[in-house]
Amino acid sequence: MAEPVAAPGRGVSPMRIAEINDIASVATEIGAGLRARGHTVDYFYPRLVGAKLHPNIKPITGPIRALDWVDLIRRIRAGRYDLVHIHYAYLGNIGALGGFPYILHCHGTDLRGGTFVTRPLIANAIRQARHVFYSTPDLASWVLPLRPDAEFLPNPIDTAVFAPRTPPSAHRSAWVACALTKVKGAERILRACRLLAERVPDLRIDAFGGGEFTKAFRALPNVTLFARHPRSRLPQIIDEHGIVIGQARLGSAGMAELEAMACGRPVVTWFNERGGYSEPPPFFSAVDGDDIARIVERLANDPAARDRAGDAGRAWVERHHGLERIVDRVEAVAQAIIRGEPVPAAPAA
The missing domain is CATH 3.40.50.2000 (Glycogen Phosphorylase B;)
Structure with a gap:
């Protein structure tokens, strides 16, 4: 609606x-x-x-x-x-x-x-x-x-549908919101997941399967892949996670990253188009897998930071999208x- x-x-x-x-x-x-x-x-x-x-x-x-x-x-x-x-x-x-x-x-x-x-x-x-x-x-x-x-x-962005039902501090898990493809920087996200498996082994990471990196992600002990769900289920899926990982190559935010932000989730992505907006979006910008892992680990260990970032992101989406x-x-x-x-x-x- x-x-x-x-x-x-x-x-x-x-x-x-x-x-x-x-x-x-x-x-x-x-x-x-x-x-x-x-x-x-x-x-x-x-x-x-x-x-x-x-x-x-x-x-x-x-x-x-x-x-x-x-x-x-x-x-x-x-x-x-x-x-x-x-x-x-x-x-x-x-x-x-x-x-x-x-x-x-x-x-x-x-x-x-x-x-x-x-x-x-x-x-x-x-x-x-x-x-x-x-x-x-x-x-x-x-x-x-x-x-x-x-x-x-x-x-x-339909901020009535893509809205937080629970605070991100209620969930210590991450959702990979982009396709597992090269164009989305999946190899960088894959490295981040490998690092997180060592550093934060109890952190669950979920994603939709599909894309040339699917097999590599499926082999990781901390990653669970799901079949694609209807779009109507996306707000609930996002809301069940405390952190969202977006694309890591294009440098711009797509609908997946913006909808996650509207759901009040901190979003880790590669964003380098700050001049496109009068007010830069409050993404956690990460240039490679090491960056992604470092930021996700910090957010996983700081529930209050997840909530602050989620609130700031949703407010920004409401103003600009x-x-x-x-x-x-x-x-x-x-x-x-x-x-x-x-x-x-x-x-x-």
Whole structure:
């Protein structure tokens, strides 16, 4: 359930918006917020045939995806939407081909994972969008050369759902919130877990299995791996742990780290994009496995520090990633585009 969002202010006209695709529930959260303000929002989900194939093999699915895009364009035209909000960079070409006014929302892998086939499509989608959002500060270097007016829009966090039910001091255990993959720095987290097995052998560490480092994690005596649960179970899983370990390579916070912080948990992660916010987030930033182990050990032995960090983190998420703030911005940008007016300047993140 999305947190309550204020009704639209004076001068805001009801809009018909099509949300295409959903990455990390961002479209769902924004759409729910817009609906609460009286706007009509419908969701469209591309089939994404072959999404899990190797990037060099994916082009063979092109004809099937083209047919899917044609069908999406037909359905969007039939809906007579004022604006289309597209999530995932290359999918912006649906808007370009359909001739719709569209906002393009970039999320990370859609830019970092580009290939010689998709990069021209991504560039075209970015250039033709009426406005471009990107979800983490590190993506600026990918987007701004093509669109200097692109804007960092923090991902909305449903702080009513992702909320602490118990204090972190009630649990002496750690949760690895990221995938066990190289791109997330799993080898650094693996080293931290090995060190913690020696230094704090009674500290339980849990994680979802999946990724190329799964076998190595499963072999550790202090790590328990679980099958993936429905997203609705995530708040409870986070709340059952006193410490959360996030990605250790990308340098930016994703939804996993932010949702854990909203749950009032201290989050140990590698974060080096402090300039992306007007107020740096209170992560425990760790550059390698030794750092992660040192910080986790200290937090495991200091329940009061876990509570202080958890309170500070949740308050920061409410200030910078609260749903109302994000919906305010999407609504203002959409209204300007529909009216043919310049997009208003963005507030400080």
